[in-house]
Amino acid sequence: MMAASGAASAADYVIDTQGAHAFVNFKIQHLGYSWLYGRFNTFSGDFSYDAQKPNESKIKVVIDTASVDSNHAERDKHLRSGDFLNVKKHPTATFTSTNIEFTDADNAKVSGEFTLNGVTKPISFDVTKVGEGKDPWGGYRAGFSGHTRFALADYGIEQDLGPASTHVEIELSIEGVRK
DSSP states (O other): OOOOOOOSSSEEEEEOTTTTOOEEEEEEEETTTEEEEEEESOEEEEEEEOTTSGGGOEEEEEEEGGGEEOSOHHHHHHHHSTTTTOTTTOOEEEEEEEEEEESSSSEEEEEEEEEETTEEEEEEEEEEEEEEEEOTTSOEEEEEEEEEEEEGGGGTOOOOOOGGGSEEEEEEEEEEEEO
16 A cells, blocks of 8 residues: 655555555445455555654555455455446556655554546545564564545445445555565
8 A cells, every 4th residue: 555755764665465464454334234344355555654754654555456355256246346346447446645644653644546446536544553663584564554434436336235335444454564
């Protein structure tokens, strides 16, 4: 989810999807009776972060929409169809930050452009820094979690799932390895 910036003092990180230390999860109400949970299994990204200048951070994430996984093959097939993600026409979703504003050392509002289903709109995430430091293999890592909520209709997804199911919640857990 996170993209490298040109800030000279910032460290650049690649999201650790190889070690499965990052997740893009979602949930949506099912007819107002329960929650349906899922995730995207394939995504990539990078970010730039400097604890001394956190508001200069940059983030970019690219999601393979065909990797949607709700733990139900037939539902996933429907989610990939033109009714929802339309993966044949729009194989990726992207988020690119445009502004990051830390309110303290660990909490920020990350704003940017989110493209889903061929529609690009501004969106914001509430983000918390989980931690940073050396890892046991001689590298250096930084991790963040974030969440947001948006209307499906804002991204051209008009499938009627009932009045309780008009919005989806996204949760990100991102651990980056310094390059």
